[in-house]
Amino acid sequence: MVSANRPGSAPGGGVGRPDAPVFAPGPDGLAHLELVLNGAYPLPGFMTRDETEAVERDGRLPDGRPWPVPVILEVPEELSGADRLTLTDPEGAPLAELGVTECWRDGGGRPRLAGAVTLLRPPTYGVLRELRPSPAEVRAQRELDPSDRPLLAVVTDRPLHHRALHQVRSEADALGRVHGGDGRAEVLVIVDTGLEDEGMATAVLAAKPLLPSRTSFVVCTLPRSADRAGDVLGGPWGTREVALAAHVAAAYGATHMLAVTGADGPDVERVMAQRPPLTVLDPEPWRYDSRDGLWLPLTQVDPAHARTELTDEQVEAELAHGRELPAWFTPARVGAELARLRPARTRRGLTVLFTGLSGSGKSTIARGVCDGVRRSGRSVTLLDGDVVRRMLSSGLTFSREHRELNIRRIGYVASEITRHGGVAVCAPIAPYAKGRAEVRAMVEEFGDFFLVHVATPLEVCEARDRKGLYAKARAGEIPEFTGISDPYEEPDDADLVVDTEGMDPSESVARVLAALRAGGWLPEQDG
Template sequence: MTAGRAEVGLDANQQGQGRQDTAPVFTPDPATLAHLELILNGGYPLPGFMTSEEAASTIKHGRLPGGTPWPVPVTLPVPDTLADADQLVLADPEGAPLAELRVSERWWCDDGDRDDGHGHRLAGEVRFSRPPMYGVLRHLRMAPAEIRGQREIGGFADRPLLAVLAGRPLHHRSLHQIRAAAEEVAEDGRAEVLVIINTPLDDEGLTPAIIAAEPLLPPRTRFVVATLPTPACGDVHPSPAAPSGRAPGGTAPRLPTGRYDLLAAHVARAYGATHLLIDRAPRTPAPSDEDLEPAPIPILPAAEWCYDTRDELWRQADQVTADRAEIEPSDAEVEEMLARGRELPAWFTPARVAAELHRLRPARTRRGLTVFFTGLSGSGKSTVARGVAEGVRRAGRTVTLLDGDVVRRMLSAGLTFSREDRDLNIRRIGYVAAEITRHGGVAICAPIAPYAATRAQVRAMVEETGDFFLVHVATPLEVCEARDRKGLYAKARAGEIPEFTGVSDPYEEPADADLVLDTQHTTEGESVAEVLAALRAGGWLPDHN
């Protein structure tokens, strides 16, 4: 998804508005787009983006300056070029206007309240422009007022409504927890259930597998899709409902434990929910009652269930002795079973859910993959990559080789070797690789890719739709320079090539490589064989090849 794109003086006729719009048009980052949609559809009781005082009070106290409880800051980061704007047209990644912002305050964030650190923020009310069209599952992204209206028309508005926040499949344990919670909130069993599926704007995630459990949920259950911005990894407890792979709304501030559970409670209340249950992965700790005390509706603790192997039934954990209790597999274990093409146990998940998971997460031998080689010029990565491509092809998989030099000529002609252009070149390679991966092919890339941040961006692009395998060709600089088949190091030493990786510009060795090759002490054939063996061991190539 394109983030932070700004254009000035666009003709709004191009956006279907029929008028000239002289305000700058700006596409926020994914987390801010998620906030904006919840502001516009009534999921947040906020008129727009926060001032510096409001953001600071929210971060420190979990309240707005007037005392109203609110758990997370909702701010609008903008680039330097828009820091002095009086108004903005906020658009989706395709350029379609969503809202108009009249700026009430310009402020500088200097407390690192977001993963992008310091930067300009604009505050002010937003005015709705037109319904959003961008994003997947639009038919399920109903505004809270629509759900409340449907309940009133159906005569159910006076019944308890249990909201369930889910971003992972509802296996037997979760289904038992939901049914028990629905009985708890309505003694007569007449509670309705609203499953709020938390998934990114541009990715359906595991939504089909979640909906597959519908026949096993209480009879008055409906589904909606929303995107709740979630915290950066390591900042706070990650949202237990976030789909595997990536956070639905990007990243967000460092905040005390439980703030994102409270945010979910506010959104659930907007839909008319009287209670909230958060579907957490197995063995995931929940925030304390004290952390959740400011919740606008009760957040129910989920009773723990386990499988009784003797009676072959699911029971509450306190009713099963330890020697008979089977705990459901972790999400990582489930992912590994799917990757290896193994059937999911029937005691663990319903057949309908298992079928959807196998469709969404096919075995790695049928799953798209990007093998990304990185290393210094002359490290041998291109040679090894060609050998690996041939081996993958012999194994029966469709493969595309994106060599750094070839891409430079065909895809990135005209780019310089400045850091900005080198980053753009790598992102272009990543985009093409992600599309190949999306369609089940194998992309093998062999650029220098010296910067860790850019490699991380490529990994994120690819892992939205498939798998990513990073190979560091760790040939020492002195060996690469001694080879110098193209004479590039000599020119760099002579000052003829500025910003040359390893000489006048740094190479950031990857700390997240899936495989490290030492081509200094191995032959080309041995290096190729090592990579193919790793791909075979990981399940991306059949064992018999």
């Protein structure tokens, strides 16, 4: 039987109506869909305009139920008139059928579809699928235990270091005493990670032996794709994101929640103002007592000897340079897993993207940098603009659409090289900020990204004009030529800016290699 608030299975195992358009939602849409389908959301599907506006304005659905975030499905324009959609995972496997009840547009005119979803097939896509039981399965397992202990949900997307571990054990003990139980509350660690990337999940799991004995783990993906982008040790959490986590934790049967979101933690008062369905705890701060070598509540530590844990930036710097994390800060097993996930930069995959006008010197510098990287002992692949055009993007024109496609192809190949620990050196013009951002996002899913802006002035590039391209562009023989009839969007996020005017190419190469060496991606030179 299908309840009013839960999607049901389509008759016959469900492949969707054959005439329904097929659509794979983006990361947040897919995360929302899975949480609707597995019952973590008490919602039938995606929200209408009225529902979305009510949630954004009041933190409530139109029927008065508290709910912190809009659950929306963004679709391309060509699907705005659909009355039914088959929703799939990124690999094309059908997940659900959406019966469209409304098409509405946001403030930017982008179409959104609302309606209930019906389960077609259980999802198989996504990392750590074996750790993604439904909330109903978790609740059923707990019902086998008649002790009726409180359940403390620990929601995190970052490793559990000593401070967090002490807080979890302390709060579990306190809940057990308050509720008259025979010991600690049970603990459910909800690991928030992406569908395609494990993130810090294995580092969280490494802390299992250090948590209370009655601790279990589940993995889920909360819709925070924008916050995850480029982040290493856990993305930022807003008040509404923590409140959403509380709703999901309650669906798993949790009575209380502790959100491990960083050194400061969430503003619990503001979270509780969102009226979550459980109690969000505001644990006492803990500090490391450097005199006694113990982690203790702040009130029990002499301020002269109180030491705060390392910041995310400090942790990243230690890992980047191959240094072991200190034992007072994190357990050895967590530190070892972090070192595996974030190896020293000399062992990480890296993409170096050169961007600049035609004739700026990108290719010459890139070839010299490749030689230097190779001499350092690292595996390196050069993806030069002209060579890529012949081998990878043959048949593409120089229209904006095709140039963006060319950059995406370069980004995909570079991300695969990076994934396997190599160094990719890319030297396209890459004139558009959006395309460069897409390459960065693809690469940083697996490794590091370093952007070099070869900022040689247009008049210098045109004076060189080794290929005669600028002359043809000025004569109108080449349409949409970057710098002449098509814009070049100068990057504001370059890691290094090089102007080759009046500079020998070897000097430019040396500057780039020095920056890579200082950043830890190349070993220091002997002597």
